[in-house]
Amino acid sequence: MSTIIERIEKFNSGLLPDKVQLKYKAMAESPFRFFRGTCHLFYQDLVKAKSFPSSPLVWICGDLHLENFGSFRGNNRQVYFDLNDFDESMLSPLNWELARVLTSIYVAFGTLKLKKSAAVKMSGLFLDKYIETLGSGKAISIDPRTADGIVMDFLSRVEKRKEKELIKKVADVAGKDLRIKIDNLTHFKLEKELKEELIGHLGSWIKKTESWPNKYVVKDAAFRVAGTGSIGLKRYMFLLQGLKNKNKFLLLELKQGVASSLKPYNKNPQPGWKTEAERMITIKYRMQNVSPALLSTSRFKGDDFVLQEMQPFADKINLEVLARNLKDMKCVLMDMAVLTASAQLRSSGIQGSVPNGELIAFARRKDWQKPLLDYAEQYAAQVNLDYKDYCAGLPSLVH
Known part of the structure; x- marks a missing residue:
């Protein structure tokens, strides 16, 4: 064994x-x-x-x-x-x-x-x-x-918390140089080429969507580490700024979708999901009363990702x-x-x-x-x- x-x-x-x-x-x-x-x-x-x-x-x-x-x-x-x-x-x-x-x-x-x-x-x-x-x-x-x-x-x-104050804790949003704070604990610097590709990818998605994010422009991207089980997957966070309202900011996340760890042991027939990311957001939509904003899927460089609005901090009950x-x-x-x-x-x-x-x-x-x-x-x-x-x-x- x-x-x-x-x-x-x-x-x-x-x-x-x-x-x-x-x-x-x-x-x-x-x-x-x-x-x-x-x-x-x-x-x-x-x-x-x-x-x-x-x-x-x-x-x-x-x-x-x-x-x-x-x-x-x-x-x-x-x-x-x-x-x-x-x-x-x-x-x-x-x-x-x-x-x-x-x-x-x-x-x-x-x-x-x-x-x-x-x-x-x-x-x-x-x-x-x-x-x-x-x-x-x-x-x-x-x-x-x-x-x-x-x-x-x-x-x-x-x-009651103000969203802008929360975003200030994870990003520098004062002045012209808007950046996600790199702490090498939860936020990590991306290689220049990958960062540019990611920003371009999300920017293209924003232009194509008819929902309210099309009022934003992508200002920065970083690698994100969160949770425990998902550490090691490709996971990126983005800082967006409003086009008209420069004091309006938004954080989005791309999280790689991979096969469930239950899959090798679960012999029950499953729907024919197009991607693992589709599986994740569909079941999330079914089980939650209301799902997070902008829940969607996106394909980047051969991998499928879940796209959703990111909370500045994971709001969990302190055990x-x-x-x-x-x-x-x-x-x-x-x-x-x-x-x-x-x-x-x-x-x-x-x-x-x-x-x-x-x-x-x-x-x-x-x-x-x-x-x-x-x-x-x-x-x-x-x-x-x-x-x-x-x-x-x-x-x-x-x-």
């Missing part, structure tokens, strides 16, 4: 060599960061499980964990809290999604030095809330008007702050459970996903919850063991 190091190295072999080194180092930060960067290991192991409970086919984001929920401005300019990462999305058994997010609770709580008993309790509460929402048959959205508690406070702060107050943690987890069920309800009955009625019937069954919770608890223990092996073998990966 291959070692953890060999399995990880094989999976990441096709990524950008210099950036994958950043990924390897990031994964060593904690068991939870390791878990976020090894979605492929999770499904590679899951399909071998003998007692994993069966479930209906639904659309899943595929890599659902506590940090893949966050806020963003939709194409209606309203702020929403929702699932926000669909790189691994596919038509898959419902319990695959639940196993991933429940395992993330155990791993995250361990990383946060919280008692295992708290993880057991919160996982159970998460699943209960999920079942309640799924059984209602009605999808729910969360925005500043409908949110409660800490999520309401979080979204209200996001909504370390929540760890100080388990009542707040519970509030957030309940919202996440509601959103998980709602995304599946919203996308039900489409291209192979079961209809709403079958999801309601599944929620009423009592035979799958305990095996699922047991699997999540056991696999979280395996993640911690794999993390230790990974840290021990890391010197062989980092150059």
Whole structure:
């Protein structure tokens, strides 16, 4: 059997060599960061499980964990809290999604030095809330008007912030020389020729689109590193300035679309997507209540990309702050459970996903919850063991 190091190295072999080194180092930060960067290991192991409970086919984001929920401005300019990462999305058994997010609770709580008993309790509460929402048959959205508690406070702060002030944190927008700030942590300088090609490519797209970005001109581009699992993919960010209103700025992102890490293990028939980028944005559109602005696909130098408006900063709930107050943690987890069920309800009955009625019937069954919770608890223990092996073998990966 291959070692953890060999399995990880094989999976990441096709990524950008210099950036994958950043990924390897990031994964060593904690068991939870390791878990976020090894979605492929999770499904590679899951399909071998003998007692994993069966479930209906639904659309899943595929890599659902506590940090893949966050806020963003939709194409209606309203702020929403929702699932926000669909790189691994596919038509898959419902319990695959639940196993991933429940395992993330155990791993995250361990990383946060919280008692295992708290993880057991919160996982159970998460699943209960999920079942309640799924059984209602009605999808729910969360925005500043409908949110409660800490999520309401979080979204209200996001909504009130001035976009220009946020952009100033990642770009120099004063004077004539408008530039993205290069920090060599999340923003990296591009080679001159590639930068010019990217700016020309996006500029051409802007001229062809009939939506409101045609009022902007591209001023700068940089390489972007974000998240964990996607580090090593081609990912570019752009600074745009208004043509008429010079004080109006916009950030866009091109993110390479590649095959889902579930694909080798998911034997269920899938739609005939033209590209992986199309798969990602289509499932995102189906599962989210409102999608980010300018969601589209674009082909550049032989690769397919997802194009969308980029938030100046990833607005995620701070888990370390929540760890100080388990009542707040519970509030957030309940919202996440509601959103998980709602995304599946919203996308039900489409291209192979079961209809709403079958999801309601599944929620009423009592035979799958305990095996699922047991699997999540056991696999979280395996993640911690794999993390230790990974840290021990890391010197062989980092150059």
